[in-house]
Amino acid sequence: xxxxxxxxxxxxxxxxxxxxxxxxxxxxxxAMEKGEEMTNIIMCDIAYDFFDTVSNKIPFETLRNWxxxxxxxxxxxxxxxIVGTILIVIGMFLQE
Numbered sequence: 001x002x003x004x005x006x007x008x009x010x011x012x013x014x015x016x017x018x019x020x021x022x023x024x025x026x027x028x029x030x031a032m033e034k035g036e037e038m039t040n041i042i043m044c045d046i047a048y049d050f051f052d053t054v055s056n057k058i059p060f061e062t063l064r065n066w067x068x069x070x071x072x073x074x075x076x077x078x079x080x081x082i083v084g085t086i087l088i089v090i091g092m093f094l095q096e
Contacts, residue, residue: 009091015084
């Protein structure tokens with residue numbers, strides 16, 4: 001069996017694995033009845049000041065609203081699952 005995977009595919013699978021680890025962590029935190037900050041991890045929890053600065057520098061309102069939704073409202077495991085899926089699809093098209 002020949003698994004010919006390129007960098008896009010490997011990075012996509014890595015994003016999926018990290019996403020599943022975050023989902024598992026959130027599930028354990030929810031079972032332990034921890035607060036909202038542990039059961040819903042979003043991207044701005046990692047580096048709020050950086051993402052806030054980037055958001056303020058985006059010139060177009062529509063693009064800024066989309067960025068704000070992804071960074072400040074969407075759960076991190078969903079973002080990683082979507083990014084992983086996109087990278088795997090790109091990797092499938094770049095197969096030789």
